[in-house]
Amino acid sequence: MSATATTASGGTPPAPGPHRAPAAPEPGGAASRLGWAAADSWTMTRRELARWARQPVAVVVNLAFPVMLLLMFTYLVGGGRGVDGDPTAYLVPGMLALTMAFGLESTMLAVTQDLGKGVIDRFRSMPMAPGAVLVGRSAADMLQSVAALAVMTGVGYAVGWRWHHGPTAALGAMGLLLLLRFAMLWVGIHLALVAGRPEMVSAVQILVWPVGFLSNVFAAPGSMPAWLGAVVEWNPMSATATAVRDLFGNPGATSGSWAAEHAGLLAVLWPTAIIAVFFPLAVRRFTRIGR
Amino acid sequence: MTEAIVMDGVHKRYGEKRALDGLDLAVRSGTVHGVLGPNGAGKTTAVRIMSTLLRHDAGRVTVAGLDVRERAAEVRRRIGLLGQHAALDEKLGGRQNLEMFGRLYHLGARRAGSRADELLERFGLADAGRKAVERYSGGMRRRLDLAASLITDPDVLFLDEPTTGLDPRGRTEVWEAVRSLVGGGATVLLTTQYLEEADQLADRISLIDGGRAVAEGTPDELKSRVGGDRIDVVLRDASRLAEAGALLGGDDVTLDPDRRLIGAPAPDRMAALTRTVRALEEAGIEAEDVAVRRPTLDEVFLFLTGRPDGERRTGAGGTARTGRTAENGPAEVAA
Numbered sequence: 001m002s003a004t005a006t007t008a009s010g011g012t013p014p015a016p017g018p019h020r021a022p023a024a025p026e027p028g029g030a031a032s033r034l035g036w037a038a039a040d041s042w043t044m045t046r047r048e049l050a051r052w053a054r055q056p057v058a059v060v061v062n063l064a065f066p067v068m069l070l071l072m073f074t075y076l077v078g079g080g081r082g083v084d085g086d087p088t089a090y091l092v093p094g095m096l097a098l099t100m101a102f103g104l105e106s107t108m109l110a111v112t113q114d115l116g117k118g119v120i121d122r123f124r125s126m127p128m129a130p131g132a133v134l135v136g137r138s139a140a141d142m143l144q145s146v147a148a149l150a151v152m153t154g155v156g157y158a159v160g161w162r163w164h165h166g167p168t169a170a171l172g173a174m175g176l177l178l179l180l181r182f183a184m185l186w187v188g189i190h191l192a193l194v195a196g197r198p199e200m201v202s203a204v205q206i207l208v209w210p211v212g213f214l215s216n217v218f219a220a221p222g223s224m225p226a227w228l229g230a231v232v233e234w235n236p237m238s239a240t241a242t243a244v245r246d247l248f249g250n251p252g253a254t255s256g257s258w259a260a261e262h263a264g265l266l267a268v269l270w271p272t273a274i275i276a277v278f279f280p281l282a283v284r285r286f287t288r289i290g291r
Numbered sequence: 292m293t294e295a296i297v298m299d300g301v302h303k304r305y306g307e308k309r310a311l312d313g314l315d316l317a318v319r320s321g322t323v324h325g326v327l328g329p330n331g332a333g334k335t336t337a338v339r340i341m342s343t344l345l346r347h348d349a350g351r352v353t354v355a356g357l358d359v360r361e362r363a364a365e366v367r368r369r370i371g372l373l374g375q376h377a378a379l380d381e382k383l384g385g386r387q388n389l390e391m392f393g394r395l396y397h398l399g400a401r402r403a404g405s406r407a408d409e410l411l412e413r414f415g416l417a418d419a420g421r422k423a424v425e426r427y428s429g430g431m432r433r434r435l436d437l438a439a440s441l442i443t444d445p446d447v448l449f450l451d452e453p454t455t456g457l458d459p460r461g462r463t464e465v466w467e468a469v470r471s472l473v474g475g476g477a478t479v480l481l482t483t484q485y486l487e488e489a490d491q492l493a494d495r496i497s498l499i500d501g502g503r504a505v506a507e508g509t510p511d512e513l514k515s516r517v518g519g520d521r522i523d524v525v526l527r528d529a530s531r532l533a534e535a536g537a538l539l540g541g542d543d544v545t546l547d548p549d550r551r552l553i554g555a556p557a558p559d560r561m562a563a564l565t566r567t568v569r570a571l572e573e574a575g576i577e578a579e580d581v582a583v584r585r586p587t588l589d590e591v592f593l594f595l596t597g598r599p600d601g602e603r604r605t606g607a608g609g610t611a612r613t614g615r616t617a618e619n620g621p622a623e624v625a626a
Contacts, residue, residue: 021406021443022398022443022444023368023444024396024398025397025398026365026368036397043391043395046391047380047391050387051380051382051383054382054383054384055382117378117380117381118374118375118377118378118379119381121344121374121376121378122374122379122392123395125343125344125367125370126392126395126396127367127396127397128395290339290344290345
């Protein structure tokens with residue numbers, strides 16, 4: 001990649017010594033800085049991929065967990081309360097949205113673990129692009145989420161769920177789901193940088209559940225007390241779930257409220273607003289470690 | 292002679308706690324400089340500031356002639372850091388780690404790979420290159436960590452307690468690796484709690500306590516601060532320790548019943564030896580071993596920092612600011 005192209009620009013002589021070691025090249029200008037930032041981000045993404053290759057069991061467990069939830073709610077708990085139509089067709093899109101939102105935990109956990117290790121110190125003491133660690137994290141998490149969506153839709157298909165509005169609409173739905181995941185990613189990074197301790201990850205893992213369930217993922221808001229239904233409809237996860245159900249042509253919860261009618265708009269606005277707040281906060285926090 | 296590292300009146304607080312309280316340090320280019328102090332003296336804080344990981348509140352810090360606050364990116368291209376905790380990705384293999392760091396130094400993919408192989412070979416890790424770091428022994432991990440700090444042969448290398456937590460064998464391994472670096476033109480700053488380690492590896496030593504330097508000099512200079520040579524006597528019969536101690540005289544006698552050992556000042560070396568042997572013979576006390584030796588850094592450290600009344604400490608810290616050389620440093624004020 002660009003790393004090989006840019007080394008030529010740094011012409012510093014090798015350091016004296018019995019063994020000829022390479023000197024870290026100096027940046028040649030804005031273009032090479034940008035090239036390095038891209039190369040560093042790619043190196044950090046490769047790092048995460050190499051970690052997966054070393055821990056296949058953990059990768060499988062991470063993918064299996066949402067599948068287990070989906071099967072539990074389909075066959076054991078009986079989700080889809082208050083829905084007109086097939087409860088499975090209602091549940092699957094909801095579970096996809098929930099899986100994206102729960103990604104917050106895995107991001108937070110990964111960042112917290114990294115911070116607890118000395119390796120972050122080495123990265124920070126090296127002449128690498130400061131944001132590359134975070135870019136590598138988000139690229140890896142997004143790839144993991146794409147894999148999770150593929151597995152979940154496959155399992156959904158097996159339990160009888162279908163999309164009815166064609167592949168383009170289905171891809172649009174996947175895009176909305178990944179947008180929600182991307183928003184949660186930056187919330188996760190920010191929380192990890194603020195809290196930064198494994199105990200706090202457990203606390204967030206517990207809190208994520210009520211927030212996740214306070215949505216229309218499992219039950220129609222119409223089946224809840226009015227005040228609760230209103231809270232649930234404004235949950236960003238509900239917006240994504242409803243918009244995705246519309247795009248897949250799956251049965252929704254027809255309450256006729258403003259939030260339900262404009263779910264598509266909210267499914268874009270909510271994550272965008274979350275990213276607009278948490279992305280700069282997280283980056284700022286990361287560059288200020290140690291100040 | 293140029294200075295590779297200068298710390299000038301550096302302060303750093305964590306809330307109420309003063310980690311560094313006006314630390315001064317000057318390290319000459321191409322030397323190994325030991326920073327010696329007890330836990331909490333501020334050693335790690337100082338290293339983190341010098342290696343751009345932490346910002347200081349006040350004072351001036353330059354590394355390789357560059358201000359660490361204003362020119363951090365340039366400093367990072369010229370330093371290597373071996374922190375207290377292994378700065379490695381535990382899940383990845385040893386070679387994967389080195390190659391990743393090489394790419395992050397922008398060596399390019401091919402050079403990063405060949406440099407990883409060179410370093411694995413040099414540190415005796417070629418066979419373990421594919422193994423995940425979490426399966427390495429403590430000594431192997433430390434050597435890999437050291438290899439990672441040497442990818443670009445830094446001008447200044449920071450070693451923060453490089454052997455803490457290692458068994459004696461791992462410690463020897465790391466010492467040998469550090470010795471092999473010396474002479475390559477690099478400057479090495481080494482922090483340690485082990486006096487023996489500083490004695491073995493460092494050209495000059497700064498003693499720090501309570502976030503400031505209390506003494507600086509070569510190991511020999513520091514030892515002579517304590518007031519010259521010592522004589523050690525090992526008795527056959529521990530019950531006569533106190534009696535023998537009184538014979539050897541003075542207040543400055545140490546008694547170690549477990550080792551049946553008496554330590555006493557011996558400023559006049561051979562005369563003290565003769566005097567001691569004769570005195571013990573006359574009293575009919577049998578000695579197993581008698582030896583005249585230089586004081587240990589342990590004794591220096593106790594002498595300079597360990598006084599419970601704090602007299603020396605306040606004297607040293609309150610008046611001295613520079614500590615650039617042994618001649619006008621804070622220890623001179625203290626002694």
